[in-house]
Amino acid sequence: KQEVTQIPAALSVPEGENLVLNCSFTDSAIYNLQWFRQDPGKGLTSLLLIQSSQREQTSGRLNASLDKSSGRSTLYIAASQPGDSATYLCAVRRGSTLGRLYFGRGTQLTVWP
């Protein structure tokens, strides 16, 4: 069974800091890994998708890396802003195009001015 763990569970930082959120998974037979953002009581917004054959993806101030063999991914947020405050969820898809997603519990991020 796939287990996904996210560390830290919560993070509170001043504006402008560079951040690293961590995600680990137990089964390396994944199809891809997706990072999501969730605002309180809302749905999930996809941030970055990394295929199992890729090492990293970038979008604006966000960069996600994947080390499939060690079962790890990191989400790097540069120059954090108060608008980045949200819960960040990591999800891995099992090894097929129709595979389900396994989620971590998320990292709750607060960026204060």
Added chain:
Amino acid sequence: ETGVTQSPTHLIKTRGQQVTLRCSSQSGHNTVSWYQQALGQGPQFIFQYYREEENGRGNFPPRFSGLQFPNYSSELNVNALELDDSALYLCASSIPGQGSEYGYTFGSGTRLTVV
């Protein structure tokens, strides 16, 4: 129409009642999945539909059932509601990869409260 839309956005039901939640998948997406997210937890997989057939199921009892229609929209039905069914229910759609790769697109969710 783009994006995944879910209805209703909020719902309050009494224990023992039945509920139907609805989802319209993103245009062109033929795979729909449903997830349950309890407060403070990550989403948990309920089941997935691909071309109107159930294609996988998580650890949920049979009183959780679903349908996918020819236009790829979907319903989640929950019978005999229990207090623990109170959660945010998320619908996600995708296209299985065919040499190109896609992630899941999620809707805004339905907040179900069972009292």
